[in-house]
Amino acid sequence: MDVGNSSAKWRLVRDGAVVTRGAYRTDDTDSLAALLACADHLDDVWVSSVAGPEQESALQALVTKRWPVEPWFARTAATTGDLRNSYAEPVRMGVDRWLAMLGARDRNSGRLCVVDAGSALTIDLVSAAGEHEGGYIIPGPALMERALLLDTDRVRFAEDADYTLAPGTSTAEAVRHGIALAQAGAVSIALEQVTGSAPALLFCGGGGEALMQLLDQGGQWAPELVFEGLEVMAALRP
Structure with missing residues (x-):
């Protein structure tokens, strides 16, 4: 998931290939429904987020309620790889x-x-x-x-x-x-x-x-x- 300042994008990956993608807004019930219906089961949820702590907490609750998976939020580091x-x-x-x-x-x-x-x-x-x-x-x-x-x-x-x-x-x-x-x-x-x-x-x-x-x-x-x-x-x- 790529959570930006105005909207968020997501894509579903299976065996290294993108099988579907979409975008959502928290105030748009149709786009949220499409996200939550993208898969019955998930192994991992990875998130890039520039949103604030409250929005991240809400997203975490949304994900864990739908799937028994704790989302991992990427954070900027001093080094990643090289x-x-x-x-x-x-x-x-x-x-x-x-x-x-x-x-x-x-x-x-x-x-x-x-x-x-x-x-x-x-x-x-x-x-x-x-x-x-x-x-x-x-x-x-x-x-x-x-x-x-x-x-x-x-x-x-x-x-x-x-x-x-x-x-x-x-x-x-x-x-x-x-x-x-x-x-x-x-x-x-x-x-x-x-x-x-x-x-x-x-x-x-x-x-x-x-x-x-x-x-x-x-x-x-x-x-x-x-x-x-x-x-x-x-x-x-x-």
Whole structure:
């Protein structure tokens, strides 16, 4: 399970293969019912969660009530395998970032740049030796738009507009295109700060594929990097 800030995703794995997947919200009874009906029996439940303690406790109760399995919550570590954290307090790094880097490293043993475009845009660099070289956390498109609407009186629009890089000719376009420019520009400038060998680019998150296309610098679209990293970390448990 990959529990984010706004929704959660899950996938059911049998004999190493994903057999079904879905998403749920705690206030959506249909999506919760689909989760609880995904299997009659489970051997393990692995969770990546950036939610708070109350939400995690509620999820734990939900799982243990449906299946006699205690969920395992992944936590960011100082080291996992050969991936080494740069934070003085490793637990302060969001576990989704850590797992995405683990998943990326499992795919590619070279130098990496992992871009996760979700509620927040995160950009993380990993050396070929597995050292986290640092990263960036930037508001995602919805947060950027909300900030503009909340904190400015004259930025208002009702019409829809796509996220593209062309200059906007209406307020809606100027806002959405400006946000697209900021997101793509952030990744581009982050890459400009890199010295030495160019990292392989991997994109994940709900907006990752669109951002990869906007940036137009190549890269690999890997939508389930967090799940892949979760499997890697679970396999390394004592």
